[in-house]
Amino acid sequence: MKKIIILMGVPGSGKGTQARKLVQKFGFAHISTGDLLRALDADPNGDKEDKTKLAEMKAGRLVADDLIYKLAFAEIKKNLDIGKSVILDGAIRTVEQAKKYEEFFVSLNLGHEIIVIEIKLSDETSYNRLTKRKVCPACGFILPFSKENDLKIDCPECGEKLIVRKDDNPETIEKRIREQGNIAIEPILDYYREKGELFTVDGEEDIDNVDEEVVKLLL
């Protein structure tokens, strides 16, 4: 099995859900840049310079890509060093970022250990799913659009009441699809395709089928 798994897909493709499943199944370390930034924010002993950059970022004065790379790369290396494979979803939004991560993996001699899996979904399905999904405010569980979504069910992981996320409204979703939809991610997929690292599964299928296809690619 490869050591570095990168999941790609438009919003609503279920890459977060698949990442969680893989973490449960294989014990991968899930690298979330959002979590890393929140941890730095909450850590009173965090590096001073990093915290200053983060504050500037939060104030919207700076997009500190270098800070994000630093945190993500340290976390990735820490996990690889203890023999864990790492899984990334949503961390790579531009070709430039894809190249930075690739350089980092190559510097660790792990250029041949990368597999990129695209969970392919049309922008239309993306829109339909995002307007109809529910999330758990406590543990982050996402209940994708399905018939069960019409029922008032609680979080299957922690029992909290599920909610519709505030930013899951039509305007925000349209904006997200413009920024992270198929047209936006195509150049990144091309980059990985040229390297021979890209594999695709059909994200229009239901979650368990997608999971099965993803696992097949990994084994």
Ligand SMILES: [Zn+2]
């Ligand atoms: Zn929950």
